[in-house]
Amino acid sequence: MADRKGLYTADQIKQLEQLYARFHDGSTYPLMERAGGAVYNELRERWPDLRRILVVCGKGNNGGDGFVVARLAAMAGLPVTVALMPGAESPQGDAERAFARLKPTSANVEPWHSQLLDDHDVIVDAILGTGIKGKVKDPFATIINEIVRSNKPVISVDIPSGLVADTGAVLGSAIKADVTVSFIGIKRGMVTSMAADYCGELEVNDLSCGQGIFALVRPKAFLYRYRESIHFLEPRRRTAHKGFFGHVLVIGGAPGFAGAIRMAAEAAARTGAGLVSVLTHSQHSDVLCLNRPEIMCHSATDSASKEGLRSLLEAATVIAIGPGLGQQKWGRNLITMLRDYLKTEAGQKKKTVWDADALNLLSDQPHKIDNRVLTPHPGEAARLLNSRVEQVQLDRFTATSDIVERFGGVCLLKGAGTVIADDHKMNVVTAGNPGMASGGMGDVLTGIIAGLMAQGIPPFDAARIGAAIHGEAAELAVTESGQRQERGLLATDLFLYIRRLVNPESKN
Template identity: 45%
Template sequence: MPDKDCLPAALYRADQVREMDRQAIEEYGIPGDTLMERAGQAAFDLLRRRWPRAKRILVLAGTGNNGGDGFVVARLALQAGLHVRVLQLGDRERIRGDARTNAMRYAALSGDWQPCGDDLPRDADLIVDAVLGTGLERRVEGRWARILGHVNAARIPVLSLDVPSGLHSDTGVILGTAVCADVTISFIALKQGMFTADGPDCCGDIHFHALDVPARVYARQLLSARRLDWSRQRELLRPRKRTAHKGDFGHVLAVAGDLGFGGAARLCAEAALRTGAGLVSLATRREHLPAILAGRPEIMAHAVEEVSALEPLLARAGVIAIGPGLGRHEWGMALWEKVMAQELPMVVDADALNLLSEAPGRREDWVLTPHPGEAARLLGCTTRDIHADRYGAARELQQRYGGVVVLKGAGSIIAGDAHQPPAVCSDGNPGMASGGMGDVVTGIIAAWLAQGWPAREAAQLGVCLHAAAADKAARAGERGLLASDLMSHIRRLANPGND
């Protein structure tokens, strides 16, 4: 797996990358053929590093520039003494420009270049996916879809060039059918869709090569999104002063846990403590107190059966975390209405988001943390609509409800005000798809707010810390990963200098 420190933070849309390519060629005098040669060489070098024993290379080539990159890889592999076969998707007579130049160079070496049939050979050690590039805007259907499906079914490692064929570069959505690569090498700039929705599944391990495009080309484009990971976020942390006391690190009040949901309340409160909040109070149902206090006595758990019991807790709190296990019945609704009347920063999750969707409001001092289902209710659409454009959904949520929005899922997106690009977290793993994970991240973000971080930064720190802790915990296996498994990792990672 590549070191994420080597990947740029800046992400772009496909049209921006095409403009960078044009500027490099027309304004800075770099021939398109040179850029294509650099891309193919970078891909071939990666191929040799990642699969040093691969001898039989199958290149699937389209008719555009992505196919041209594939022909460079095929030529270099042939010159290195490997057995190479190119299967052409689309009419080879439609290949133009630099792509045709490189196709002819490969053909001049008597390279094996045949039309792609309905089946793929099974004797390849590696498939190079050079079929469809970043310009894809319509669904892959018919014969092309069947071929891409055969790639996924072949159980042969796949290297995709620039983006996996069939993946939308901007949204990360599969357009009908897409290649699920083991490795993707992206050129000139990273595309924002590679890190969210279906992007992580399709791209596999992501590598990057800028093709030596001048820095001034990038300076003329505003990035469309930023990639976040814990390796960068942890650099923001500083050791605590030796004279610090608990009052320096804020007081979080978690309002959570209707009858039968005490676990959600404890997870949220404990995560806030493990992230460094000075004090954490918990307003929950009376029946949950014995188990919570026996398991984590540092949580100041209070029985709140009536709204009036919440008032003294609100008077002492600096930040509110509301929603985990709150329910949508009379108890939860009453507490939600009371909290909404306060002028305290808050993190809003789970059932509190569902209650918000029923009576929408807007604030600038909250962080909303919906998963796709909650986001769909907040926007009055379907989860399919959310998945179709996660960046767009996060922006619309922020514009409608204010504050900062964390749209959870594969590639969680953090959207603040419209003047800053959204951010996407590239850490995390499928083991996080289990109950209680959202309760934990709510507590983490609330703790960063309590420690004085502005809402956007607190959300970014929280999402990345949560994902990094889950990655540490998943070393023992993704299946069976529990939200409570993250706690010790949260504590370790939240302290500077710890990996």
């Protein structure tokens, strides 16, 4: 059985197929039969009343899987049409064998033409597989766009045609599936970048390749889910006191941005940090804690003594910098102060979280530190890499690894399918929803991660647990009313659910 958390590259899937063939008389055709059977069964389960099926087949093995689906549907007495893409009328290898078995059935086989979309109830996308590298070109692009515009239900074979298996990028055109049946293992591009808009519901079938096969190919990236965090969040000892759970110092809050630092600080407290302090602009320091007196507020001015500021840094277990920091002189001075401190003997041991404008300022003066977490969104990641947002989104895995290589520590690249990596490990967290596209969500995530690190959780684990809690809290917040309400979700709506999630032994 495949590792249900493993995220495989297209090349690794090919390796698994070849290993299967090596141990099964050199043939991969049984995998094609099982793949087609898995899609057919899913098709019947999803749309039990369907009557007319259109299977659109390309010339490769993806099309061969489609031939199997069509044959099984025809044998069940369902009206089915196979629309052949250019080149698919002369398939090779396993696909040729599947095509030969299809011909004696009642399935109608003809070249693609757009009128077929009007005559069928559901579409099986077996056009392009996992091998695409460049932009989808005509006539494939035009046909894919016609299928998308038809608004007919679509089930994709292995991966939506046009979605890049290794990255989740869409290069030109791609099928928007209602459901995708992925074979052997999850392709890593199916859980990040544009994938959520194209895969629909994702079903995975390992095609009974055998556990021994999967033991020979180890994925480099893995899905991470909240339930894997439970052992880090055990109930506290009855004799515990606040000194056991660390002290978070959050630095930020330039004029006009008091909310950012307030949200980050409260998130750290709700996550369980023993103490939380903020170092913020003098405009905010006297009022920031009025509605949350548990937060200790300190003023940072140009005239503040270096000794006083350093004492705050030394008292902290974890320092989070960036929420509402700004890029003006005030924020730059605080960055310089922290960087100078982190060069000292005591500072080199300090754990830090860098977010928002701290990342933008870091991009101006790159330096490498291992004991920290960076939490960029794609725009900030592009600046860190002196690149473009589009380039980051084309390959979020590589972008995350490149940031780690350049800046050290742990990188958490935010977005749909958050990627977390250090020098040795890589995880993807898919929890969350579009309601999180609102101001302050990143500040809350920074506070969660800092709060977890303050309680002794290592940076990589704190980052992935924090991302999982953040996403799960947002899911609870939009579903608590009994109906899904994503629009209008606020960052502060997550606080109640964060507290529930960091206490998994309590009744959620």
